[in-house]
Amino acid sequence: MRKLGERIWNKFHQIFGSDLKVGFETTFPKGEVPAVDSLYRKSGLIHDPPSETVVRICEPARITGSCCDGGEKTQVLFVPVPQRGAIFRRLVFARKIGEGGYPRKWMIVARHGEVATFGFDSWNSKDPRYLALAYPGGGDEFAQTYIKIQDVNGGFVYLELGAWDDEVQVLFTAGRVNEGKVPKLLKNLEVQK
Secondary structure, three states, rough: OOOOOOOOOOOOOOEEEOOOEEEEEEEEEEEOOOOOHHHHHHOOOEEEEOOOOEEEOOOOEEEEEEEEOOOOOOEEOOOOOOOOOEEEEEEEEOOOOHHOHHHHHOOEEEEEEEEEOOOOOOOOOOOOEEEEEOOOOOOOOOOOEEEEEOOOOOEEEHHHHHHHHEEOOOEEEEEEEEEHOOHHHHHHOOOOO
C-alpha cells in the first residue's frame, strides 16, 4: 500500500489501476476564478477555452492504496480551491480506452434506491469514457455509489465509492465490497456486447 505522500499534479488519479481514475473539479464563471498556485496552470489543471463562458479547475491529490490487483481500498485526498463564486463541483471518473477505441474493461454504475444503472456501459451513457457526478450531489452528502467491473478472469469486482469533506478538503474512497452489499440492479446485470 502506498503511503500518503506529496500531491500528484494530474487531472485524474488511479483508483482501479489505469482502468478507472477519479478527478475533482470546480467550475467558475469567467472572471470569478480565484488566484491559484502557478502549478495548476503548468500542470494543465485549468481548462479555460476562449469559446466557453466557464473555467474548470481540476485538483491535484494525495493518494494511498489501490483497488487493483487484490488491493482492498484507495483513498484520494483533494484540497480543492475555495468554492466562493463557483457554479458547481463534481467528481469525474475516467476509464481507459484500449486499442480500437473500445474500453479495456466493462463497467457500470448504480446506487441503492435508484431504478436504473448509469454511466460507462449502461444504455443511457452519453460518453462511455467519462462519468461526472455532482459533489456533494442533491443533498448535503455524496450518495454511496457502486461500480461493477469485469475482471481479467471473466468474473466481477464491486467497488463502493464515497466522498466526505470538512469544507477544506475532500476525501474520496473506493473500496472492494462483496456482491451482497451492492444494489440488486448490479448483481444480475451481465456484460452487454
